[in-house]
Amino acid sequence: MRVLAFDVFGTVVDWHGSIVRELDAMGLGVSAAEFARAWRAGYKPAMQRVMSGELGWTLLDDLHRMILDDVLRRFAVRGLDESRIRHLNRVWHRLDPWPDSVSGLARLKARFMICSLSNGNIGLLAGMAKHAGLPWDCILSAEVFRAYKPDPSTYLGVARIFDVAPADVLMVAAHHDDLAAARDCGLQTAYIERPLEFGPDQPKDVSPRAENTLHAQNLEELADMLGC
DSSP, X not given: OOEEEEOOBTTTBOXXXXXXXXXXXXXXXXXXXXXXXXXXXXXHHHHHHHHTTXXXXXOHHHHHHHHHHHHHHHTTOOOOOHHHHHHHHGGGGGOOBOTTHHHHHHHHHTTSEEEEEESSOHHHHHHHHHHHXXXXXXXXXXXXXXXXXXXXXXXXXXXXHHTOOGGGEEEEESOHHHHHHHHHTTOEEEEEOOTTTTOTTSOOOOXXXXXXXXXXXXXXXXXXXXXX
């Protein structure tokens, strides 16, 4: 393999913990954990509206704002002016990395080309990389391909951009559906355990599900497995 492409939300950064900390600091009077999960739960349905053609091409920042407006109504949050809502929506630019992410990526970068392959838009991913210190060689996004994962054009687009065969690309993610779609396109795959992705009160099953994929607890362990 020559290129490692990484899912970002949940795999490299802790979206739930980061959003909970920000919501707690805002003192909105709601369960921050439930609010964060509700916001994230709107992600796939919103993308499906784009993929089905109901909406034209829409950046994830804008989809996040649509979902946020709905979640604020559902949780009966009032009194936030537009500037505070805009600031809250950009919390996705300020997500903190998992403790092993920066060091693990640095080790992997020493041997391989590493890039993001995320449904986040480029501005979001660049802001996040700056905030979290993520050492990408290249930021690839659904925005580049004007298609959201699991559209095959996203996975195959990585191979095309780096001029390698799909089998020369390792897709790294904490989500089995993402990896299954990548394997269908001929990519190699690695699963990263993130049992606390949805918070400590909602642990995730991280047991292996595919024989033809690497399985690591974190990015440091993946670096060990790949000899970095």
